[in-house]
Amino acid sequence: QVQLVESGGGLVQAGGSLRLSCAASGYTFSSNGMGWFRQAPGKEREFVAGISWRGGTTYYGDSVKGRFTISRDNAKNMVYLQMSSLKPEDTAMYYCARSRSTLGSRNRNDYDYWGQGTQVTVSS
DSSP states (O other): OOEEEEEOOEEEETTOOEEEEEEEESSOGGGSOEEEEEEOTTSOOEEEEEEOTTSOOEEEOTTTTTTEEEEEETTTTEEEEEEOSOOGGGOEEEEEEEESSSSOOSOGGGEEEEOOOEEEEEEO
């Protein structure tokens, strides 16, 4: 069955960096776009970044544009989120998700499988 497992979260000071990883299994990874979302307590799940099946097209939420970079390695069935210049408002649970199509998407309804999440906490 499809599994997505995130890792790499943790506690970091404002201005610091983290790289999140998502290991995918149970399907042909290179056939689908992928995305990262985040959810802070009391808030709705928010789109962070998306990437198409071959990595040629990427999408970013306005709040992370220029600071975060999404990438993928189809040979390793991995998708990554490099986060730089982190801010306290980036604190959230971060989720990896599989797109229903070959493209990424900003709409969470376009994703059909989700990981369990990895916590990112940015201290001021």
